[in-house]
Amino acid sequence: MKIIYISIILSIVLLAVFSRTISLQDYSKCNWFEAILYKISIYLYQCFRRLQKVNMNNKASKVKSKRHKIEESLMSLNPLREKNKQKQLLEEYNVNKIKTVVLVIFLGVFVGLAIEFGKEPLILDDISAIEKNEYGGGEKQVRLEAKIIETEKTEEVVFILPERVYTRKEIEVLYQEFLNQLKIELMGSNSNLNHINKDLSLAKSIEGYPFLISWTFDQYEFVSDQGVLSEKIPEKGTDLMIIAEISYDTWKTEEVFYCKLFPAKKQELNMSQTIEARLKHMIEMTKEDEYFRLPNQIENQEIIWSETVSYESIYLIIGIIITVILINFAHDYELKEKVTKREEQMMMDYPELVSKLCLFLGAGLTVRSVFYKIGQEYLNKKSKGNAIRFAYEEIAVTCFELEGGVSEMMGYDNFARRCKQNQYLKLGSILSQNLKKGSSKLQEILETEARASFEERKSLAKKRGEEAGTKLLLPMMLMMAVIMIIIMVPAFLTFNL
16 A cells, blocks of 8 residues: 555656646745645646547537536626636636645545554564564554465454563552452353353463463363363362462462363364464463464464455545545535525625616616616725625626727627526616617616516515525424423433432
8 A cells, every 4th residue: 555655646746847837827825835736736737628629529528518617607706807817717716626636635645654654563574473562562453364275265363462571560459459350360251160161261361460370270180271171071060179379570379269160062163263262372371472473383284374454545545536526526516506696696686786777767877877887886895895796796897898899788788698597688688678779668667677576586585584494493393302301301300209
């Protein structure tokens, strides 16, 4: 996995080298790291555009259609941007998207490398030796694969490798607690010492305590040195005295345990359990060794040991890929939401806009003068920090077009097309028809349109209120559940008392 991560890092470095000559006129305020990311993103976008020009097939036409829709959405959200820079909106949108993707990949790979290099190497100079932690370093979980040469089978084995040595600390205080743990350890999987029908656990030491233990019995014919029960135990059972000699440095003592043995039910162990049992026994026998030597043979089967491959980094790579895909969809979804909010805002502003037209026309102004007045008033408010209102942005664009020499009829038609809503298309048609044929009833028509639009706005507000009530249903149910709990719990507690 390190090779994959390093390859990705080198690829990003090469992209940074290839893109070093790209100028950043529109991104002059960013720091050096952001500048590198922007250059890489612009370079990748340019490569993608060249590939699009080469592949002019059906799929490319679909991509072109999607690209055109995104460009239209971006232009509708930035109507007052200079005409020569509006074509750059799509490039900026895609560059920002690519920049986010590159940043996520870079951070993900950086974290992956940190995880990989932070792993403590398990196998040192010899594949058959594992270094133990010093005291205070804690136990080590070892995951290995045991390859049996004769059968060509591989068994996965997991075992715990404890610390190498312990220092002496408060021996007399720990000893009483240790005795309770020792009795539990001795019973193994048996429920109590008065009925032993499974192998005893004769540990040489107990984790967390600095004591060494040696075991002796009064009857060796019924139990082995490893605590394995003999098949000779009579059906009625037999008593056994177990003597545990406990020592630490020069301190020694003895504890005697009495138990009753019963015949054990023989269980056949699979190869994995046999390997684990053998390793556990060897660990107990080599507590003081610096290295734990893995056996070459178990049960007359030759074994080759290798470290189990970890797949944690693969999950990280999959997570990076999923994140990149989600980022792509998130950018497009965010753009779609902005366009939807723009349309809703323009729909809400329409009645007010028509009312202003009626008011100024009634004061004796022409339609052109009304557009100039509304547009200038909006730009003044916007310069003072007021929020963007897209309907008024389009009016300001229309004013600039009229100043640039566009005819009034074309200006009003362009205004209606840019707004892309039926109400505005109707308004543009009314204004154009007024210029073509002339109408003394323009103000009356606009007043009728204003009243109709206000009624439509009321219906829309009512609909939104109903939707808000539906959305509040779940929180209200949760609040009701909390209130029921607050009321019922004290009542039940009082009833129990």
